[in-house]
Amino acid sequence: MYGEGTKRGAVPREPARGRSAGPGGGDGPRGRRPRRGRRALRWSATTLSVLVLGTAGAGYLYYEHLNGNIEKGQRSSGDSKATKTAPNAAGQTPLNILLIGSDSRKSDENVKLGGARNERGNPPLGDVQMLIHLAADRKSASVVSIPRDTRVDIPKCTDPRTGETYPPVNKIINTSLARGGAGCTLATWENLTGVYIDHWMTIDFAGVVQMADAVGGVDVCVEQNVWDRPLPGVPGGSGLKMKAGHKKVQGVQALQWLRTRHAWGSDPLRARAQHMYMNSMIRTLKAQNVFTDTGRLTDLAEAATKSLNVSEEIGTVKKLYDLGMQLKTVPTDRITMTTLPTSEDPEDVNHLIPAGADADRVWAMLRDDVPFDGKGGKPRSKKTEKARKAEKGSRDPAAADGAIGVLVQNATRSSTLGPVSGRAAALAGSLVGQGFTKAAADTSPARSEERTVVRYPSAELEGDARRVAKSLGIPTSSVKQSTDVSGVTVVVGADWRTGTAYPKQAAPKAGNLPGDADALNGSDAGKCMDVYAPYRW
Structure with a gap:
């Protein structure tokens, strides 16, 4: 999880930066039930965050102390x-949590664990990034990792601590953490995926070891x-040394497992090793009840609240616990x-880019x-009041086509x-031809959005926006309300590069990864992980 620039499928040179922490998890042995044990709620984990959240949920032991441990920051910067x-037909909404492993070397402990003492003052990189998606019905969970390179x-980000503003750039995703904190990484994911992300959590080297x-x-x-280990021409390495077969890892060795990349052969394969670790942790937790041992429970609560930084809207023990209770219902075989499918970056063989249609299918x-697992049932036919209103359209009817700007x-x-030149003019011309005589093209330089959208600033223009969208097949x-526009605005995204009728999108099917x-x-x-031949012994 803490690694170096990578070419897909092979181990390239070691770059100047690139070591990050990854998630961990755990279990607790059986023991005496404390006097208040009957009040403790049982829980089970789906990811590292589940461990952290569920553990924090036992905050009745010393609630205020644990609250004081929690560091938090702005959700999006x-x-x-x-x-x-x-909401779906039952009124439920999905829950999305971004988990970030940071290579921060601000402390002596992180420098000791991560090396690179000369980089102690450098901004942290987000070398491990995973989106945890809990389905609206809370019956399945999907996790997607993006390789750090x-x-x-x-996007443009502003550091909430310093007030420094960073312009938009096109760079490898791990640098987003240094351009406005975790909130900037969250915004980067949202723009890339079109998925609203509810919360973020970060953990560093020392946090992984503590957990x-x-x-x-x-x-x-x-x-x-x-x-x-380091080899001729390939410096670095996590230091992981194990014999073939199964082994229980903890502490520094767990960190080494999560950091290893050279021995697996690529950054995407490192993500696989991290997924194996997390799944194993989940199975361990589901097989035991950590609330039966007061000592273990206290250790877990301390480690959890000290190890993680979280977005401010979940920055209390109670809110973390409530979140954990939502995650606990997912069975192991529904995780x-x-x-993310990637391919070699044509601009740099040590970098990757999202793999076109395959990446788009995952985001869709x-x-x-x-x-992701294909086990989901058919959606209910019952519609919520909100859904019925959406089908009927807005309360405010559309103006005449010729009167809509x-x-x-x-x-x-x-x-x-x-960018595809001339797209704004082509679509504006098509609208004029359909009777929207006030349609015009924005002449400013081409922007970047993965998906086409129609935005409107206030409720009284919703009907107009829907009418425009319908005329183009969007x-x-x-159709989204946004304070970033002053009138009905058609934003032609990267998914609509030709033609004047929006291309029909095939609905994704369960399990069709x-x-x-x-x-x-x-x-x-x-x-089990297959070891790249030069790193066998």
């Missing part, structure tokens, strides 16, 4: 247009003896961990709350594709 998903668009020690160990497996499944913007540039779900998403089911305990 970047320019993002993502909006919350509308994946080049994406990072792993408190947990008591997680079972991992390698096919061959492994030693991740699917994946890595998350946006539409489609289960429309601005069309070209946002066809993406993190991997250049789905109603892509791309083959290169490297899906791993949470109940699969038989997986």
Whole structure:
């Protein structure tokens, strides 16, 4: 999890920066039930955050002390247009949490664990990034990792601590953490995926070790003896040394497992090792009840609240516990961990880019709350009042077509594709031809948005925006209210590069993940990591 620039499928040179922390988890042994034990609620984990959240939920032991441990920050510090998903037929909404492993070396302990003492004062990088998606019905969970060297668009961000503003850039995703904190990384993910992210959590080197020690160990497996060490021409390495087979790792060795990349052969394969660790941790937690041992429970609560930084809206023990209780219901076999499909960056062989249609399919499944595992049932036919109103349209009817002012913007540039010139003019011309005589093209330089959207500033223009969207074939779900526009605005995204009728999008199907998403089911305990030959011993 703490690694170096990578070419897909092979170990490249070691870059100047690139070590980060990864998540950990744990279990607790059985013991005497404390006097208040009957008040303790049982829980189970779905990811590292589940461990942290559920553990913090036992805050009755010393609630105020634990609250004082929690560090928190602004949810979003970047320019993002993502909006919350509308409730499903049962009135439920998905829950999305961004988990970030930071390579911060601000403390002596982090420097000792992460090395690179000469980089102590440098801004941290977010080398481990995972989006945890809890389905609206709370019956399944999907996790997507993005390799740290994946080049994406990072939006304009403002550091909430210093007030410094960073302009938008097109760089590898791990640099987003240094351009406005975790809130900037969250905004980067939202723009890339179109998924509204409810919360973020970050953990550093020392935090991983503290959590792993408190947990008591997680079972991992390698096919061959492994030693991740410096080799001629390839410096660095995590120091992980294990014999073939299964072993329970904790403390520094758990950190080494999560940091290892050379010995697996690539950054996407490092994500696989991290997924194996997390799934193993989940199975361990589900097999035990940590609330039966006061000492273990106290250790876990201390480690959890000291190890994590969280977004401010979940910055209390009670809120973390409430969140954990939502996560506990997912069975192990309904947890699917994946890595974003990527391909080699044509601009730098040590970097990656999202793999076009395959990456888009993963994001579409998350946006539409489609289960990764293919086990989801058919949606209920019953519609909520909100859904019925949406189908009927806005309360304010649309004005006559010729009276609707429309601005069309070209946002066809993406993190991997250049802009298509003339798109705003072409769509504005099409609207004029349909009778929207006040339609005009925005002549400012092309912007970048992954998906086409129609925005409107206030409720009285919703009907006009829907009318414009319908005339172009843009789905109603892509009509959004936004204070960033002064009138009805059609933003032509990277998903609409040709033609004047919006291309129909095939609805994603449950379980229809791309083959290169490297899906791993949470109940699969038989997986072992294959060791890249130079690192066997």
